[in-house]
């Protein structure tokens with residue numbers, strides 16, 4: 001069985017072209033650039049090796065363009081290959097990624113890989129967290145070179161934490177000087 005692993009280039013700092021699974025297995029992969037025509041790439045690759053590839057495995061498929069997802073669908077329809085895409089449904093603001101949207105629109109099957117929030121509910125949101133462990137609500141969909149990390153949480157925990165954060169960072173309605181910690185100082189001093 002011939003297969004080929006592929007992955008969109010998101011961060012130029014990634015020098016090692018491997019797909020790494022959570023259980024530690026690594027596979028070398030081909031980069032997909034924003035201007036890569038995947039259909040043309042596949043045709044060239046088949047010519048190069050003199051055979052068809054039965055399975056294409058695409059990691060981080062949320063970062064594909066809608067056009068590239070369409071190109072993958074033509075690989076399936078014209079050559080009878082199997083294309084399996086793995087990726088996230090939504091970004092840290094809970095909106096669909098471009099590649100994911102197109103996959104939902106035209107994929108033959110969608111399988112959800114479920115995971116559980118610390119509270120026991122199904123995770124829905126991939127929240128971006130800053131150095132203080134707070135959820136980030138602003139910023140680009142893809143943050144290159146940032147130190148932000150991500151945590152999967154359920155919708156309710158995502159909402160509750162944001163409510164708690166906004167309460168923490170709002171100045172108290174009534175305050176006595178020197179009465180203790182002022183949440184406003186947190187904003188003034190910025191991230192440590």
Ligand SMILES: [Zn+2]
Pocket residue numbers: 117118119120121153154155156157158
């Ligand atoms: Zn939860």
